[in-house]
Amino acid sequence: MTSQTPATPVRDTRQRRAVRELMASTDAFRTAQQVHDDLRAAGESVGLATVYRTLQSLAEAGEVDALRQPEGEMAYRRCSDGHHHHLICRNCGRTVEISATEVERWAERVASQHGFRDAGHELEMFGLCDRCPD
Amino acid sequence: MTSQTPATPVRDTRQRRAVRELMASTDAFRTAQQVHDDLRAAGESVGLATVYRTLQSLAEAGEVDALRQPEGEMAYRRCSDGHHHHLICRNCGRTVEISATEVERWAERVASQHGFRDAGHELEMFGLCDRCPD
DNA sequence: CTGTATGCAAACATTTTGCATAAGC
DNA sequence: GCTTATGCAAAATGTTTGCATACAG
Numbered sequence: 086m087t088s089q090t091p092a093t094p095v096r097d098t099r100q101r102r103a104v105r106e107l108m109a110s111t112d113a114f115r116t117a118q119q120v121h122d123d124l125r126a127a128g129e130s131v132g133l134a135t136v137y138r139t140l141q142s143l144a145e146a147g148e149v150d151a152l153r154q155p156e157g158e159m160a161y162r163r164c165s166d167g168h169h170h171h172l173i174c175r176n177c178g179r180t181v182e183i184s185a186t187e188v189e190r191w192a193e194r195v196a197s198q199h200g201f202r203d204a205g206h207e208l209e210m211f212g213l214c215d216r217c218p219d
Numbered sequence: 220m221t222s223q224t225p226a227t228p229v230r231d232t233r234q235r236r237a238v239r240e241l242m243a244s245t246d247a248f249r250t251a252q253q254v255h256d257d258l259r260a261a262g263e264s265v266g267l268a269t270v271y272r273t274l275q276s277l278a279e280a281g282e283v284d285a286l287r288q289p290e291g292e293m294a295y296r297r298c299s300d301g302h303h304h305h306l307i308c309r310n311c312g313r314t315v316e317i318s319a320t321e322v323e324r325w326a327e328r329v330a331s332q333h334g335f336r337d338a339g340h341e342l343e344m345f346g347l348c349d350r351c352p353d
Numbered sequence: 354c355t356g357t358a359t360g361c362a363a364a365c366a367t368t369t370t371g372c373a374t375a376a377g378c
Numbered sequence: 379g380c381t382t383a384t385g386c387a388a389a390a391t392g393t394t395t396g397c398a399t400a401c402a403g
Binding site: 250252 | 366367368369370376377378
Protein backbone atom coordinates (compact mmCIF):
# COMPACT_ATOMS: atom_id res chain seq x y z
CA MET A 86 0.00 0.00 0.00
CA THR A 87 3.05 2.27 0.15
CA SER A 88 4.65 1.88 -3.26
CA GLN A 89 3.13 0.99 -6.57
CA THR A 90 4.91 -0.03 -9.70
CA PRO A 91 5.20 3.14 -11.75
CA ALA A 92 3.48 1.86 -14.88
CA THR A 93 4.75 4.97 -16.64
CA PRO A 94 7.90 6.88 -15.78
CA VAL A 95 6.10 10.25 -15.37
CA ARG A 96 7.72 12.92 -17.46
CA ASP A 97 8.77 16.30 -16.26
CA THR A 98 6.75 18.69 -18.36
CA ARG A 99 6.09 22.39 -18.10
CA GLN A 100 2.44 21.65 -17.37
CA ARG A 101 3.10 19.21 -14.61
CA ARG A 102 5.62 21.55 -13.06
CA ALA A 103 3.14 24.41 -13.22
CA VAL A 104 0.46 22.43 -11.45
CA ARG A 105 2.80 21.19 -8.78
CA GLU A 106 4.14 24.65 -8.13
CA LEU A 107 0.70 26.10 -7.89
CA MET A 108 -0.37 23.43 -5.44
CA ALA A 109 2.79 23.97 -3.45
CA SER A 110 2.13 27.68 -3.24
CA THR A 111 -1.20 27.48 -1.54
CA ASP A 112 -2.64 25.99 1.49
CA ALA A 113 -6.23 25.78 0.39
CA PHE A 114 -8.25 23.17 -1.38
CA ARG A 115 -8.53 23.86 -5.07
CA THR A 116 -10.69 22.15 -7.65
CA ALA A 117 -9.30 21.20 -11.02
CA GLN A 118 -11.20 24.06 -12.57
CA GLN A 119 -9.79 26.54 -10.08
CA VAL A 120 -6.30 25.33 -10.73
CA HIS A 121 -6.93 25.68 -14.41
CA ASP A 122 -8.12 29.26 -13.94
CA ASP A 123 -5.29 30.14 -11.59
CA LEU A 124 -2.74 28.90 -14.07
CA ARG A 125 -4.31 30.73 -16.95
CA ALA A 126 -4.38 33.90 -14.88
CA ALA A 127 -0.70 33.39 -14.14
CA GLY A 128 0.06 33.05 -17.80
CA GLU A 129 1.00 29.40 -17.39
CA SER A 130 -1.88 28.08 -19.39
CA VAL A 131 -2.52 24.37 -19.09
CA GLY A 132 -5.33 22.41 -20.69
CA LEU A 133 -8.18 21.50 -18.41
CA ALA A 134 -7.91 17.81 -19.21
CA THR A 135 -4.25 17.94 -18.34
CA VAL A 136 -5.03 19.58 -15.04
CA TYR A 137 -7.45 16.80 -14.23
CA ARG A 138 -4.97 14.14 -15.22
CA THR A 139 -2.15 15.77 -13.35
CA LEU A 140 -4.07 16.30 -10.14
CA GLN A 141 -5.18 12.71 -10.23
CA SER A 142 -1.70 11.46 -10.68
CA LEU A 143 -0.40 13.71 -7.94
CA ALA A 144 -3.09 12.38 -5.67
CA GLU A 145 -2.17 8.80 -6.48
CA ALA A 146 1.44 9.63 -5.86
CA GLY A 147 0.43 11.01 -2.48
CA GLU A 148 1.67 14.49 -3.24
CA VAL A 149 -1.74 16.03 -2.77
CA ASP A 150 -4.77 15.15 -0.79
CA ALA A 151 -8.01 14.57 -2.61
CA LEU A 152 -11.42 15.01 -1.12
CA ARG A 153 -14.89 15.24 -2.46
CA GLN A 154 -16.66 18.37 -1.39
CA PRO A 155 -20.23 18.20 -0.16
CA GLU A 156 -21.40 19.60 -3.48
CA GLY A 157 -19.71 16.73 -5.22
CA GLU A 158 -16.65 18.19 -6.90
CA MET A 159 -13.21 16.92 -6.15
CA ALA A 160 -10.79 19.25 -4.46
CA TYR A 161 -7.08 18.89 -3.98
CA ARG A 162 -4.62 20.29 -1.52
CA ARG A 163 -0.94 19.95 -0.91
CA CYS A 164 -0.59 17.72 1.97
CA SER A 165 1.67 16.34 4.55
CA ASP A 166 2.20 12.63 4.37
CA GLY A 167 0.12 10.06 6.04
CA HIS A 168 -3.53 9.63 6.62
CA HIS A 169 -5.35 12.44 8.31
CA HIS A 170 -8.51 14.50 8.22
CA HIS A 171 -9.53 18.11 7.89
CA LEU A 172 -11.45 20.67 9.80
CA ILE A 173 -12.68 23.18 7.26
CA CYS A 174 -14.33 26.54 7.82
CA ARG A 175 -17.43 26.54 5.73
CA ASN A 176 -17.29 30.29 5.45
CA CYS A 177 -13.71 31.17 4.60
CA GLY A 178 -12.31 27.78 3.71
CA ARG A 179 -9.53 27.91 6.25
CA THR A 180 -8.36 24.38 6.87
CA VAL A 181 -6.83 22.69 9.85
CA GLU A 182 -5.20 19.34 9.39
CA ILE A 183 -6.08 16.80 11.99
CA SER A 184 -4.29 13.60 12.63
CA ALA A 185 -6.76 11.50 14.46
CA THR A 186 -5.04 8.51 15.88
CA GLU A 187 -7.97 8.18 18.16
CA VAL A 188 -10.43 7.95 15.33
CA GLU A 189 -8.26 5.63 13.29
CA ARG A 190 -8.16 3.17 16.12
CA TRP A 191 -11.85 3.50 16.76
CA ALA A 192 -12.64 2.96 13.11
CA GLU A 193 -10.55 -0.12 12.85
CA ARG A 194 -12.12 -1.59 15.91
CA VAL A 195 -15.67 -0.90 14.80
CA ALA A 196 -15.02 -2.35 11.36
CA SER A 197 -13.62 -5.60 12.64
CA GLN A 198 -16.32 -5.87 15.27
CA HIS A 199 -18.77 -6.00 12.41
CA GLY A 200 -16.73 -8.47 10.42
CA PHE A 201 -15.47 -5.95 7.90
CA ARG A 202 -11.94 -6.13 6.59
CA ASP A 203 -9.92 -3.88 4.38
CA ALA A 204 -11.83 -0.97 5.81
CA GLY A 205 -11.15 2.65 5.21
CA HIS A 206 -13.03 5.73 6.27
CA GLU A 207 -13.76 9.21 5.13
CA LEU A 208 -14.08 11.90 7.70
CA GLU A 209 -14.23 15.61 7.16
CA MET A 210 -15.35 18.26 9.58
CA PHE A 211 -16.98 21.50 8.66
CA GLY A 212 -17.61 24.43 10.95
CA LEU A 213 -17.18 28.15 11.43
CA CYS A 214 -13.76 29.27 12.48
CA ASP A 215 -13.11 31.95 15.05
CA ARG A 216 -12.23 34.54 12.42
CA CYS A 217 -15.62 34.29 10.81
CA PRO A 218 -18.77 35.99 12.07
CA ASP A 219 -22.13 34.29 12.14
CA MET B 220 -33.87 23.15 12.73
CA THR B 221 -36.70 20.74 13.43
CA SER B 222 -39.56 22.22 11.47
CA GLN B 223 -39.48 24.33 8.39
CA THR B 224 -42.32 26.24 6.85
CA PRO B 225 -43.70 23.95 4.21
CA ALA B 226 -43.44 26.31 1.27
CA THR B 227 -45.59 23.85 -0.60
CA PRO B 228 -48.05 21.44 0.95
CA VAL B 229 -46.57 18.30 -0.71
CA ARG B 230 -49.17 16.37 -2.59
CA ASP B 231 -49.86 12.71 -2.17
CA THR B 232 -49.30 11.29 -5.62
CA ARG B 233 -48.90 7.76 -6.89
CA GLN B 234 -45.27 8.46 -7.73
CA ARG B 235 -44.37 9.82 -4.34
CA ARG B 236 -46.09 6.94 -2.66
CA ALA B 237 -44.23 4.46 -4.87
CA VAL B 238 -40.86 5.96 -4.00
CA ARG B 239 -41.60 6.08 -0.31
CA GLU B 240 -42.80 2.50 -0.28
CA LEU B 241 -39.77 1.31 -2.15
CA MET B 242 -37.44 3.09 0.24
CA ALA B 243 -39.37 1.69 3.18
CA SER B 244 -39.03 -1.82 1.82
CA THR B 245 -35.29 -1.95 1.70
CA ASP B 246 -32.46 -1.46 3.98
CA ALA B 247 -29.79 -0.63 1.46
CA PHE B 248 -28.59 2.59 -0.06
CA ARG B 249 -30.12 3.18 -3.46
CA THR B 250 -29.23 5.80 -6.00
CA ALA B 251 -31.93 7.69 -7.82
CA GLN B 252 -31.24 5.64 -10.89
CA GLN B 253 -31.56 2.39 -9.01
CA VAL B 254 -34.84 3.48 -7.50
CA HIS B 255 -36.01 4.42 -10.95
CA ASP B 256 -35.06 0.98 -12.29
CA ASP B 257 -36.56 -0.85 -9.32
CA LEU B 258 -39.83 0.96 -9.77
CA ARG B 259 -39.95 0.30 -13.45
CA ALA B 260 -39.23 -3.37 -12.81
CA ALA B 261 -42.08 -3.40 -10.34
CA GLY B 262 -44.42 -1.92 -12.89
CA GLU B 263 -44.72 1.31 -10.92
CA SER B 264 -42.97 3.43 -13.46
CA VAL B 265 -41.92 6.88 -12.31
CA GLY B 266 -40.00 9.45 -14.31
CA LEU B 267 -36.33 9.76 -13.44
CA ALA B 268 -36.58 13.47 -12.79
CA THR B 269 -39.45 12.81 -10.43
CA VAL B 270 -37.42 10.22 -8.59
CA TYR B 271 -34.65 12.77 -8.14
CA ARG B 272 -37.06 15.42 -6.96
CA THR B 273 -38.83 13.05 -4.63
CA LEU B 274 -35.71 11.64 -3.03
CA GLN B 275 -34.43 15.14 -2.44
CA SER B 276 -37.60 16.18 -0.81
CA LEU B 277 -37.69 13.07 1.33
CA ALA B 278 -34.15 13.77 2.39
CA GLU B 279 -35.00 17.33 3.30
CA ALA B 280 -37.97 16.06 5.23
CA GLY B 281 -35.65 13.74 7.10
CA GLU B 282 -37.41 10.62 5.91
CA VAL B 283 -34.32 9.27 4.24
CA ASP B 284 -30.63 9.64 4.74
CA ALA B 285 -28.58 11.06 1.91
CA LEU B 286 -24.93 10.41 1.39
CA ARG B 287 -22.50 10.91 -1.39
CA GLN B 288 -20.71 7.76 -2.42
CA PRO B 289 -16.98 7.81 -3.05
CA GLU B 290 -17.65 7.67 -6.77
CA GLY B 291 -19.68 10.81 -6.44
CA GLU B 292 -23.29 9.76 -6.87
CA MET B 293 -25.85 10.43 -4.22
CA ALA B 294 -27.42 7.48 -2.47
CA TYR B 295 -30.44 7.41 -0.22
CA ARG B 296 -31.59 5.09 2.48
CA ARG B 297 -34.48 4.89 4.87
CA CYS B 298 -33.13 5.90 8.14
CA SER B 299 -33.65 5.86 11.80
CA ASP B 300 -33.70 9.24 13.42
CA GLY B 301 -30.77 10.98 14.89
CA HIS B 302 -27.25 11.45 13.83
CA HIS B 303 -25.23 8.39 13.01
CA HIS B 304 -22.78 6.96 10.54
CA HIS B 305 -22.53 3.97 8.24
CA LEU B 306 -20.23 1.08 7.61
CA ILE B 307 -20.83 0.02 4.05
CA CYS B 308 -19.58 -3.01 2.17
CA ARG B 309 -18.01 -1.74 -0.98
CA ASN B 310 -18.79 -4.99 -2.74
CA CYS B 311 -22.38 -5.86 -1.88
CA GLY B 312 -23.60 -2.62 -0.37
CA ARG B 313 -24.63 -4.15 2.92
CA THR B 314 -24.83 -1.41 5.48
CA VAL B 315 -24.41 -1.29 9.19
CA GLU B 316 -25.60 1.73 11.07
CA ILE B 317 -23.20 3.01 13.64
CA SER B 318 -23.96 5.40 16.39
CA ALA B 319 -20.64 6.76 17.36
CA THR B 320 -20.94 8.57 20.59
CA GLU B 321 -17.22 8.26 20.90
CA VAL B 322 -16.59 9.99 17.62
CA GLU B 323 -19.19 12.65 18.27
CA ARG B 324 -17.49 13.65 21.46
CA TRP B 325 -14.10 13.54 19.88
CA ALA B 326 -15.26 15.68 16.97
CA GLU B 327 -16.79 18.27 19.20
CA ARG B 328 -13.67 18.50 21.29
CA VAL B 329 -11.35 18.81 18.33
CA ALA B 330 -13.49 21.47 16.73
CA SER B 331 -13.63 23.67 19.79
CA GLN B 332 -9.94 23.16 20.46
CA HIS B 333 -9.35 24.82 17.13
CA GLY B 334 -11.82 27.59 17.75
CA PHE B 335 -14.49 26.24 15.48
CA ARG B 336 -18.12 26.48 16.39
CA ASP B 337 -21.25 25.15 14.83
CA ALA B 338 -19.27 22.19 13.65
CA GLY B 339 -20.58 19.11 11.97
CA HIS B 340 -18.83 16.17 10.48
CA GLU B 341 -19.21 13.63 7.76
CA LEU B 342 -17.96 10.15 8.38
CA GLU B 343 -18.57 7.05 6.36
CA MET B 344 -16.71 3.81 6.48
CA PHE B 345 -16.23 1.45 3.58
CA GLY B 346 -14.88 -2.05 3.69
CA LEU B 347 -15.51 -5.64 2.70
CA CYS B 348 -18.02 -7.51 4.78
CA ASP B 349 -17.59 -11.07 5.87
CA ARG B 350 -20.04 -12.37 3.29
CA CYS B 351 -17.98 -11.04 0.43
CA PRO B 352 -14.84 -12.67 -0.93
CA ASP B 353 -11.91 -10.50 -1.85
C1' DC C 354 13.95 8.17 -32.39
C1' DT C 355 10.42 6.14 -29.35
C1' DG C 356 6.75 6.58 -26.71
C1' DT C 357 4.48 9.37 -23.09
C1' DA C 358 2.03 13.88 -22.21
C1' DT C 359 -0.78 17.43 -24.03
C1' DG C 360 -4.74 19.86 -26.08
C1' DC C 361 -8.93 19.90 -28.06
C1' DA C 362 -13.30 18.41 -28.79
C1' DA C 363 -16.44 14.97 -28.24
C1' DA C 364 -18.21 11.59 -25.08
C1' DC C 365 -19.94 10.57 -20.53
C1' DA C 366 -22.54 10.24 -16.24
C1' DT C 367 -25.23 12.39 -13.10
C1' DT C 368 -28.30 15.76 -11.82
C1' DT C 369 -31.18 19.88 -12.82
C1' DT C 370 -34.49 22.60 -15.36
C1' DG C 371 -38.17 24.48 -18.71
C1' DC C 372 -42.46 23.75 -20.15
C1' DA C 373 -46.74 21.62 -21.51
C1' DT C 374 -49.86 18.32 -19.47
C1' DA C 375 -51.96 15.56 -15.76
C1' DA C 376 -53.92 15.42 -11.53
C1' DG C 377 -54.44 16.48 -6.27
C1' DC C 378 -57.14 19.01 -3.22
C1' DG D 379 -60.49 25.47 -10.97
C1' DC D 380 -56.40 26.74 -9.14
C1' DT D 381 -51.82 25.06 -8.45
C1' DT D 382 -48.58 21.69 -7.61
C1' DA D 383 -46.44 17.36 -9.48
C1' DT D 384 -45.07 14.83 -13.44
C1' DG D 385 -42.71 13.49 -17.70
C1' DC D 386 -39.92 14.36 -21.30
C1' DA D 387 -36.28 16.21 -23.46
C1' DA D 388 -32.87 19.64 -23.29
C1' DA D 389 -29.36 21.91 -20.54
C1' DA D 390 -26.00 22.15 -17.09
C1' DT D 391 -22.04 20.20 -14.47
C1' DG D 392 -18.02 17.98 -13.63
C1' DT D 393 -15.04 14.66 -15.41
C1' DT D 394 -13.08 11.36 -18.78
C1' DT D 395 -11.47 9.82 -23.25
C1' DG D 396 -9.98 9.37 -28.34
C1' DC D 397 -6.80 10.88 -31.26
C1' DA D 398 -3.40 13.64 -33.70
C1' DT D 399 0.52 16.29 -32.39
C1' DA D 400 4.28 18.06 -29.35
C1' DC D 401 8.07 17.03 -26.85
C1' DA D 402 10.83 14.62 -22.91
C1' DG D 403 14.21 11.30 -22.41
